[in-house]
Amino acid sequence: MASIVERPKKDGTSTFQVRWRQDGRVQTENFSEGPAAETFKGLVEAHGNRWPHGWVRGKGFVDEPQIPGDVPFTDYATRYVDRLTGIDERTREDYHREVRIHLALLKHTDAAGREHEATICNLTQDDVTDWVRIEEAGEADPADPEKWLRRPADPKSIANRHGLMFCIVQAAIDSEPQLRTANCCKRTKLPRVDDHTDEEMTFLERDEYQRIAAEIKDPDARDLADWLVGTGMRWGEATALKVSDLNLTTERPSVSVQRAWKKAKKGAPGGAFYLGPPKTKKARRVLRLSPAQVEVARRQSTGRRPDDFLFRAAMGGEWRHANFYNRKWMPAVAAAVAKGLPKKPRIHDLRHTHASWLIASRIPLPAIQIRLGHESIQTTVDRYGHLEQGLDDDIAAAVEAAMGAPSPRSRLRSVG
Known part of the structure; x- marks a missing residue:
């Protein structure tokens, strides 16, 4: 656990030092105000009593460096869809709508918890997970809780949009020059399609x-x-x-x-x-x-x-x-x-x-x-x-027959 030590100064003010142990060594960071020290203490503890990612001692969080060729994610996605081959124009229009309405909800959250515009290079796995939650939750109309500004997306729609996002990010990995080294969509935990109950399949006798x-x-x-x-x-x-x-x-x-x-x-x-x-x-x-x-x-x-x-x-x-x-x-x-x-x-x-x-x-x-x-x-x-559960009885009967019959080798031994 981290702690805060207040150090009074001769002029009547105080500094506040956050202290914690990381890998057996005492680490410290100083602040001129108590609330800032409390916030940083919480960040240290949230990171497992380690320096928060992106924090530079004595300077705070340093903005992430700009990568040459980086552009807003929606701009890159729009260009990607424009250049797709082998699809009809209706499909292209559908993809553009998905980018414009749904993939535009992507945001990048840095280590300090600050939101930034998502770009093709700064997007992370956590950002994609946050987007899935936004899609699942929808957006209620603040003027009328019974209405929606954006309805919650069903699991199949989320999976389809995530698939488009995956391909867009992969294009940045395969591009020359390469804009990314890993696909942040690769390990996303998506909602299960079979948890959804709307528009269930109906089977008629x-x-x-x-x-x-x-x-x-x-x-x-x-x-x-x-x-x-x-x-x-x-x-x-x-x-x-x-x-x-x-x-x-x-x-x-x-x-x-x-x-x-x-x-x-x-x-x-x-x-x-x-x-x-x-x-x-x-x-x-x-x-x-x-x-x-x-x-x-x-x-x-x-x-x-x-x-x-x-x-x-x-x-x-x-x-x-x-x-x-x-x-x-x-x-x-x-x-x-x-x-x-x-x-x-x-x-x-x-x-x-x-x-x-x-x-x-x-x-x-x-x-x-x-x-x-x-x-x-x-x-x-x-x-x-x-x-196919209806085949379970047949399978069980086949296994029982196989287990109950003597093996060819044992029959040979009994004959001998």
């Missing part, structure tokens, strides 16, 4: 889906819902299918996923959506169709040209998510709930439901990864791995 489907009175809308739950395709993939993507003439009928609807950059000509590549490279895939899906495909493609969309709304154009959701899906869900259905699934939950049905049928996760077009098996495991 077959009879539960049928109760909703029975309430969809538009046969074309019913065909689309059946297709989504039967193939596990994303909404943007299924509604972008064209007749030419079907292969129904072989013994193994299939459909090829080659494109998906993308949200356009705000103000872009041609509307809010456009056709682009699927979400990931592995989202380009060929799906085997069941007899029921072949029947839907034939019904929807009969009399259509190869370049026509497979699924079409009432006026003959492509389906829009808001139109289907508000006019077809939600009224059907509401009707089913009124008749006792205990769940309120979203359209995307049809994809989750498809995965759960495959797992219940003992389809292995790597095959489900391919079916759903996940870029990584980890995505499949993270989202659906917990559903």
Whole structure:
């Protein structure tokens, strides 16, 4: 523990000496005022009875030296996003918004507890941790505690923004000349995604889906819902299918996923959506169709040209998510709930439901990864791995059988 010794002077004033032991040696620092000595004593103790980082004896905290090429973090981040290749303009716009609204909350706190503007060079692991807490807490409206100036971010959003931050900092490490030597985002403890309860995945049993489907009175809308739950395709993939993507003439009928609807950059000509590549490279895939899906495909493609969309709304154009959701899906869900259905699934939950049905049928996760077009098996495991608990009985039975049967070597000894 540190202590303070007051030393009276002949003129009636006093100096105050902070004393402590560090590595067996007495260390001291002098102050002309008691409150300053008390503050420094607290800093020494907070640092484990050691000199506070950045403190120079007799001078106090010395400002951190400027590094050549250092710039505000948001400026560096903006330039990084501008120079990214291989992304569409909508994604670039999304990244700029994340930098402008969320990464701009980063601050650098020095050893004395003083806040500074975050730069690409002064950012530390503690600063990143502080940012995570700010994102988790949100910012309430001081004029109305029931409202938010900035809502608390969910764990998935924080993880996505942290991933962008990691790449930005890594760019400074890989730059020439090098601006950093270590990535301060590397060991950040992020909130667990599975601690979040909003927008939970909803898995429907077959009879539960049928109760909703029975309430969809538009046969074309019913065909689309059946297709989504039967193939596990994303909404943007299924509604972008064209007749030419079907292969129904072989013994193994299939459909090829080659494109998906993308949200356009705000103000872009041609509307809010456009056709682009699927979400990931592995989202380009060929799906085997069941007899029921072949029947839907034939019904929807009969009399259509190869370049026509497979699924079409009432006026003959492509389906829009808001139109289907508000006019077809939600009224059907509401009707089913009124008749006792205990769940309120979203359209995307049809994809989750498809995965759960495959797992219940003992389809292995790597095959489900391919079916759903996940870029990584980890995505499949993270989202659906917990559903494999239904295999525990099979695993236990297999282990019991193996442990209970005599080994080949012991059988040989008994024969001999």
